[in-house]
Amino acid sequence: MVANSFETLKKVIEDNSEADHFFRAVHEWGVVAVEEDPLQEGECVCGQQDLRYMYTIQNRHNGRTLEYIGSTCVEHFESSELNLQITTFRGLFDLRKKIIAGERIFLEADFSRDILRWLYEAGAFPANRFNNNNGENDYLFLLDMFNKHIKDNITQPQQRKIWGLLNYTVKPFVSNHPALG
Ligand SMILES: [Zn+2]
Structure with a gap:
């Protein structure tokens, strides 16, 4: 020491x-x-x-x-930037831990704007036929839903889309990512 x-x-x-x-x-x-x-x-x-x-x-x-x-x-x-990155990585780590443990994850409770941005920049949203061949559309959709102040305004189809993205896109990406523990 x-x-x-x-x-x-x-x-x-x-x-x-x-x-x-x-x-x-x-x-x-x-x-x-x-x-x-x-x-x-x-x-x-x-x-x-x-x-x-x-x-x-x-x-x-x-x-x-x-x-x-x-x-x-x-x-x-x-450095506020570095402190923010620590917070983001800790959030991603906790998210991965929940996923590995088989716990349910929620957009408003387990994510942040910075976590969503990190996921997008790390390539979590591949282009496919559901996002008009542009993964950015998935990122912007989740960000938009995250930013909604009144969660009641999220429609049933939007809720289903959030659920689908979290479970079929975010979960496998986060649980297999080598930078997250
Ligand atoms: Zn030290």
């Missing part, structure tokens, strides 16, 4: 980034994967131990990856 974990984190990030200074270098990094260590024996690059949720980050400029970063260490980055 190192004495000053923030100094270690700073050095690891600076050594692996294009920018020289930590607070400029942090903007080069994004979260690309999450894993859980149920025994809480994960270790952060800064030396902090006993991590349960372990995130892999990747540098957009040089492609390097670092594993692992703990969710509390990410706060040192002072």
Whole structure:
């Protein structure tokens, strides 16, 4: 265990980034994967131990990856974008856990705008005859339904379409995705 974990984190990030200074270098990094260590024996690059949720980050400029970063260490980055990505990956992880356990999933309870966006960008919605050969239509449909403030305004056909997309498109994609645990 190192004495000053923030100094270690700073050095690891600076050594692996294009920018020289930590607070400029942090903007080069994004979260690309999450894993859980149920025994809480994960270790952060800064030396902090006993991590349960372990995130892999990747540098957009040089492609390097670092594993692992703990969710509390990410706060040192002072990057709202990175914090949001941690929240999104944790949400995706929890979603996958529910799916694997065979629990029911719900659009309003188990998703967020960022989770839907991640799914779309990761290729969860393939083109098919139900979405006019454009997967973006499925993403935009789910986003539209998620954004509805009054859920009663969702019609029966829309509810069936949501159910179909969650069960036949999202579930297999999330349960088999290598970045989600
Ligand atoms: Zn750390």
